[in-house]
Amino acid sequence: NQEGCRLYHSNSATIASNTISYNQLGVNLNYSSNSNRIEGNTLALNNISISLLYSDYNNISTNRIKQNQVGILIRYSTVNEITYNEFTGNTEFAVDADVGSTNNRVHHNNFISNGNTKQSADDGSSNCWNASNAGNFWNDWTTPDSDNNGIVDNPYTLNGTAGACDYFPLTEKISVIQIYHIPVCTIYTNQTTIINASVKSVFSISEVKLYYRPVGSSTWYALTMNRISGNDTDGVYEGTLPAQGMSGTLDYYITASDNKGTIAQTPEYSAIVGSPAPEVSAFGIVLLLCILLQVNATIARKLGVKCTNPFRSGV
Incomplete structure (x- = not known):
């Protein structure tokens, strides 16, 4: 033409x-x-x-x-x-x-x-x-x-x-949009996970999205991240990953678009999904302390060391 x-x-x-x-x-x-x-x-x-x-x-x-x-x-x-x-x-x-x-x-x-x-x-x-x-x-x-x-x-x-x-040539490429994110490495099964990202842009940000591929899936899903602080050129955005029902690896990445049509994307991250550590009740903690004190006292007697009760006040 x-x-x-x-x-x-x-x-x-x-x-x-x-x-x-x-x-x-x-x-x-x-x-x-x-x-x-x-x-x-x-x-x-x-x-x-x-x-x-x-x-x-x-x-x-x-x-x-x-x-x-x-x-x-x-x-x-x-x-x-x-x-x-x-x-x-x-x-x-x-x-x-x-x-x-x-x-x-x-x-x-x-x-x-x-x-x-x-x-x-x-x-x-x-x-x-x-x-x-x-x-x-x-x-x-x-x-x-x-x-x-x-x-x-x-x-x-x-x-x-x-x-x-x-007169002022730059040493590095210019990024119209910059996404700052600390990767999430571990996700617990049956619990939602909050993903945060800070986005800075020369022009107004129109949309920030979180893409994720669930454990055992080949399909990518997208959800919109909401701005929780800042403004449309410098803000913090938050998205919630749905709870995962099985252990494995979940992949995700973040994109940001401005009102000029520019799109920036983070690298693809991988998080390990697994069962959370068992919760320990207050009673369990006290019981554990008592067992440890008893063990220490037994060892002290065998060594001929006088053991002081740490819970007794006064001289």
Whole structure:
């Protein structure tokens, strides 16, 4: 196809959650297509995945842009924001800020194995390739970091006549959603089990789910985890695993989705399901103490050691 999606003199539109492939131009914004949003799409195997021509103030975020010739081409366009995208395996450049591109901002993106030399290019002017304290992740530029602050000590220099740099290249990939969870290792039969997770996100979380595979089953089941504290970008979520009637291994994992369509997933965890330890009553504890005292007294007599009653007060 010539174009997957085209905006012409269009303002304030949203292109979201699409898969756009095998086009000359995946998404084409031209001639005063301003203040539009392109988010949460997968753009693959196009000649140019997104083209901006005479189009300003657009926001391009949380897209997966892979295996195109050029990821994003910007020409005669200004003040566009390109953030939280992942560019992978684009053969020429991930982002090409061409002639007439000015004051565009490119930061908090993951650039992975794009191009033959540098992963992006800038032939425009006054384009910014980092935020005030963080730039992008470039997988060919992750060291050195002598002070361990997560920023590579030296700027990442781009191709092109502008002499542009990312002054704060990141040492690790950017995660739009982060899930923190301490795995549960043991589950008792015939008892429900609480699973907690802390979720942090750049954008608002829309759903957190707990997937589990019961003992002896090949089927995965899902249940929604509820937020018990925090807010929609930084909260603690709770879910309850149903009681298991037999011993064995239960597998589970957690996913979180944001309102841009990004999904994060934990590794798969395994918990051992078994019978709980027998409960000991208060009477049983007292009886055990008495037996231990009697045993100690017997041993003391055999050794000729005088034994003091620990329960007698006074001198």
